[in-house]
Amino acid sequence: MFNYLKKLLVITLLTFIISVPAKAETVLNVTDWQAGVVGITDSYAEFITNFEAANPGVKVEYTQYTFNTYLEYLKPALSSGTGRDVFPLFPGADFESVYQAGHLLNLTEIMDDEWKSWLGESASIPDLMKDGSLYLAPQDAFTEQIWVYKDMIADLGFELPEFGDSYTVDEWIEIGNAAKEIGLDGLMFGPVESWCVWDGYYNMVQQLNPTYPNDLMLQALNGEVDWDQDVFRKPIEAYKKMHEAGVWRADSLGMDYQVQAWGKWIAREGVGIYCNGDWFNASAPVEHNTLDNPNIYKMSYPKISKDSPWTYNKATGTNAGININSDKRDIAIAWVRYTNSPEASEIFARNGVIPVALAAMDLDLLAASDNPLMNDGIRMLATEGRNTTIYYPHAEEPKCLYDGIMEVFLGVATIDDVIEKMNKCTGYSG
Amino acid sequence: MLSKKFQTKTLFYLLPALVIFLFFNIIPSLTSLILSFFEFSGFETNIFRKFVGLKNFIKIYDDKYFWIALQNTFLFVFGAVVIQTAIALMLSIFIFFGNFKNSTLVRSVIFFPCVLAPVSVGLVWKTIFEQDGVLNSILGLDISYLSSVSLAIWLIIIVNTWQWIGYNLVIFYAGLQSLNTELLEAADIDGANWSAKIFSIVIPLLWPTTILNMILNLVGGFRAFDIVYVVTRGGPAHYSEVLASYLYYWSFASGGPGKMGVGSAIAFVIFSFILAIGLLRVIINQRINK
Numbered sequence: 001m002f003n004y005l006k007k008l009l010v011i012t013l014l015t016f017i018i019s020v021p022a023k024a025e026t027v028l029n030v031t032d033w034q035a036g037v038v039g040i041t042d043s044y045a046e047f048i049t050n051f052e053a054a055n056p057g058v059k060v061e062y063t064q065y066t067f068n069t070y071l072e073y074l075k076p077a078l079s080s081g082t083g084r085d086v087f088p089l090f091p092g093a094d095f096e097s098v099y100q101a102g103h104l105l106n107l108t109e110i111m112d113d114e115w116k117s118w119l120g121e122s123a124s125i126p127d128l129m130k131d132g133s134l135y136l137a138p139q140d141a142f143t144e145q146i147w148v149y150k151d152m153i154a155d156l157g158f159e160l161p162e163f164g165d166s167y168t169v170d171e172w173i174e175i176g177n178a179a180k181e182i183g184l185d186g187l188m189f190g191p192v193e194s195w196c197v198w199d200g201y202y203n204m205v206q207q208l209n210p211t212y213p214n215d216l217m218l219q220a221l222n223g224e225v226d227w228d229q230d231v232f233r234k235p236i237e238a239y240k241k242m243h244e245a246g247v248w249r250a251d252s253l254g255m256d257y258q259v260q261a262w263g264k265w266i267a268r269e270g271v272g273i274y275c276n277g278d279w280f281n282a283s284a285p286v287e288h289n290t291l292d293n294p295n296i297y298k299m300s301y302p303k304i305s306k307d308s309p310w311t312y313n314k315a316t317g318t319n320a321g322i323n324i325n326s327d328k329r330d331i332a333i334a335w336v337r338y339t340n341s342p343e344a345s346e347i348f349a350r351n352g353v354i355p356v357a358l359a360a361m362d363l364d365l366l367a368a369s370d371n372p373l374m375n376d377g378i379r380m381l382a383t384e385g386r387n388t389t390i391y392y393p394h395a396e397e398p399k400c401l402y403d404g405i406m407e408v409f410l411g412v413a414t415i416d417d418v419i420e421k422m423n424k425c426t427g428y429s430g
Numbered sequence: 431m432l433s434k435k436f437q438t439k440t441l442f443y444l445l446p447a448l449v450i451f452l453f454f455n456i457i458p459s460l461t462s463l464i465l466s467f468f469e470f471s472g473f474e475t476n477i478f479r480k481f482v483g484l485k486n487f488i489k490i491y492d493d494k495y496f497w498i499a500l501q502n503t504f505l506f507v508f509g510a511v512v513i514q515t516a517i518a519l520m521l522s523i524f525i526f527f528g529n530f531k532n533s534t535l536v537r538s539v540i541f542f543p544c545v546l547a548p549v550s551v552g553l554v555w556k557t558i559f560e561q562d563g564v565l566n567s568i569l570g571l572d573i574s575y576l577s578s579v580s581l582a583i584w585l586i587i588i589v590n591t592w593q594w595i596g597y598n599l600v601i602f603y604a605g606l607q608s609l610n611t612e613l614l615e616a617a618d619i620d621g622a623n624w625s626a627k628i629f630s631i632v633i634p635l636l637w638p639t640t641i642l643n644m645i646l647n648l649v650g651g652f653r654a655f656d657i658v659y660v661v662t663r664g665g666p667a668h669y670s671e672v673l674a675s676y677l678y679y680w681s682f683a684s685g686g687p688g689k690m691g692v693g694s695a696i697a698f699v700i701f702s703f704i705l706a707i708g709l710l711r712v713i714i715n716q717r718i719n720k
Binding site: 033067068070071072074075076078079080081090093094097098100101102103192193194195249250251252253254256269395396398399402403406407409410412 | 471472473474475477495560561562574575576577579582662663665666667668669681682683684685686687688689690
């Protein structure tokens with residue numbers, strides 16, 4: 001028995017000795033949820049090569065998760081104190097929770113002037129701040145909207161709206177009907193991913209917001225205003241109208257955005273794809289996205305009516321936080337700083353990703369890449385008009401909204417039911 | 431009476447398994463139970479920071495989707511315990527007494543889905559059930575099966591039954607092979623027809639095997655998650671959610687509420703059901719043995 005234990009001990013010791021690396025190196029652990037987003041993955045590969053070359057003895061271990069599985073990793077990791085040195089967060093409810101849990105390093109306190117100058121206005125994005133300080137360093141920016149194939153729109157006999165504008169709900173219904181006649185869908189839609197429903201709703205609310213730039217949507221989610229108003233009711237009516245008219249196929253309600261809706265749109269089964277964004281600039285079908293054939297067009301979410309103002313969804317993509325418990329804090333700071341540098345921004349741009357550190361970039365040069373979709377994204381970011389955030393710090397209220405709109409789609413709830421439910425869910429007491 | 435030395439030695443050998451069971455089953459289960467009384471997003475290091483009493487349980491009690499998930503879980507368990515077991519029993523009897531030339535091949539084909547990953551099975555069936563999928567193409571219909579409030583859960587039950595029926599069949603088949611054939615021969619001599627032999631001899635003798643299959647399916651039914659997640663992700667609008675998938679939604683889903691305290695409360699409900707059924711089984715067993 002004891003001989004056996006002795007042998008086991010010797011084997012364990014030998015294994016340990018062999019596994020100790022010959023040369024000590026500092027490993028910086030970095031993660032994100034961008035698996036499958038080609039532009040980000042390619043950019044990070046270059047960042048790592050450059051950063052390791054500039055910092056001998058440092059190795060960057062980069063682990064990617066998918067959008068849907070990221071929280072499965074992050075929650076146990078942070079709560080058990082084994083989170084990575086650098087990890088991104090979704091602004092909104094997740095950022096709120098992680099900030100409250102005290103895992104994030106205050107970036108405003110450690111940012112030098114040069115770093116701030118690279119970020120410009122992006123160093124003070126409200127979605128990424130708490131109590132006047134920045135806690136998440138934005139890396140890429142995006143606009144989110146509808147993408148359409150120009151040739152399909154032309155084949156159906158419609159004209160594209162002016163750049164920055166969009167079709168109205170009624171025009172989308174006409175396009176949907178025309179598309180159905182030739183066996184296509186008007187829009188591919190993946191509402192199983194709840195943000196895909198919220199983000200369009202937020203856009204339509206801002207179109208109707210009589211108090212813009214005051215964020216009425218935020219007030220409603222806070223339970224400060226009555227949901228029983230046209231500004232909140234009409235967007236649900238618009239959704240219902242489009243669904244019942246078959247702008248998207250009935251079984252869209254069981255579809256996810258990232259795999260099914262996107263895949264079918266790539267296969268040209270639909271004219272447009274709903275709730276798409278610049279994050280797919282580098283993943284779009286190459287044959288439709290060259291300077292010779294810029295066949296994909298970006299337009300904003302459907303307008304409630306012809307006279308609704310142009311309204312854009314603009315946001316940041318990867319927002320890197322530094323783990324306050326990291327024992328490699330200085331290297332982590334250097335890494336995040338590097339990802340905001342002009343050098344990193346150029347790498348992002350070369351890979352079809354819009355860098356958020358636009359203050360350090362020549363926008364005209366940036367918008368003259370050989371990726372027409374990225375160029376359009378940059379133009380759209382720079383376009384004047386109403387903007388809406390897509391990140392609110394509420395956990396359960398958006399769930400109520402999503403459930404309500406989906407039930408309207410399914411015909412098991414009325415719009416009145418949803419309005420009543422939202423007042424209850426947000427705690428509006430009149 | 432076991433000697434003290436033997437007892438110590440036995441305990442020593444059992445220790446690794448007990449430690450693993452303690453750390454990976456008992457402690458997490460108790461932590462989860464305690465967590466159901468706390469507000470916990472999943473990110474906090476101090477998980478027992480904010481005690482909320484029964485608030486999480488009240489929240490799920492007031493949540494209509496929890497009741498839908500509960501109802502669906504029972505439907506799923508019913509599908510697994512009754513429908514799946516019954517079909518497997520009938521098939522095994524049919525194959526065993528049918529004396530087919532290629533019965534081994536038939537059994538292998540039926541068993542084959544069991545060796546596939548549920549994720550692969552789910553994805554294949556999802557493609558079949560799509561509006562422009564194989565099923566509608568064959569039938570010449572235009573039905574959106576997976577977006578139907580009433581159909582979605584039944585389709586998941588069908589997929590689950592299809593995948594696991596072979597597993598039950600193999601167990602039944604083993605039970606049939608161990609049957610005392612003299613009883614059947616005696617029945618033949620007495621002039622019993624096939625239905626009398628099946629219903630009065632075979633099925634009663636297979637009862638212990640049937641119970642085993644039912645228990646396996648029951649536990650599997652309560653734990654169902656992967657097939658639901660892959661085929662519908664609980665949708666449309668939570669109408670095909672089962673308790674395990676709804677627990678995941680509250681705890682981990684991107685775009686979900688991110689409240690692990692509520693998720694733990696749902697986990698406690700699942701645990702309670704399984705515990706109650708386990709106790710019921712023990713009581714029934716004791717009565718049968720008496």
